[in-house]
Amino acid sequence: MGFSTEFNSICKFKSARELEDLFEYGKTKMRKSGFRIYPTGMKVIAFDPENRAVAIVQIKASIAEIDFQDREITLVEMDLVRPLTPEESAVETALAYEMFFRDHESN
Known part of the structure; x- marks a missing residue:
């Protein structure tokens, strides 16, 4: 058992439903393993x-717990600050790929 710190200024969704909730309701709860x-x-x-x-989102809460299947999970609650423009998205995507995703494709 241990904690890993998300040092990067990013929040990566693996679930399209959680992301849809963010844009529809202005807030969401993301589930991460570990x-x-x-x-x-x-x-x-x-x-x-x-x-x-x-x-751009603002992290409201980060809750680490053990679920009913005895798995370590973290629930991350966040609010939508604003969607990115197409230009902002292109720049941020390119930078994140170079700085993070290229070396961490399995995450």
């Missing part, structure tokens, strides 16, 4: 399941 620490109160860039930058 115990992680997200920067509560910070604004970060949200990425869709295809690694495209889509929005």
Whole structure:
């Protein structure tokens, strides 16, 4: 058992449904495997399941727990600050790919 810290200023969605909730309701709860620490109160860039930058979100809560199947999970609650423009998305996506995704394709 241990915690991994998300040092990057990104929040990557693996579930399209969680991302749809973000845009529809202005907030969502993202489920991540393992115990992680997200920067509560910070604004970060949200990425869709295809690694495209889509929005700026503010992390409201990061809750690590063990679920009913005895798995370590982290629930990350966030609010939508605003969607990114196509130009912002292209720049942020290119930078994140160079700095993070290229070396961490399995995450």
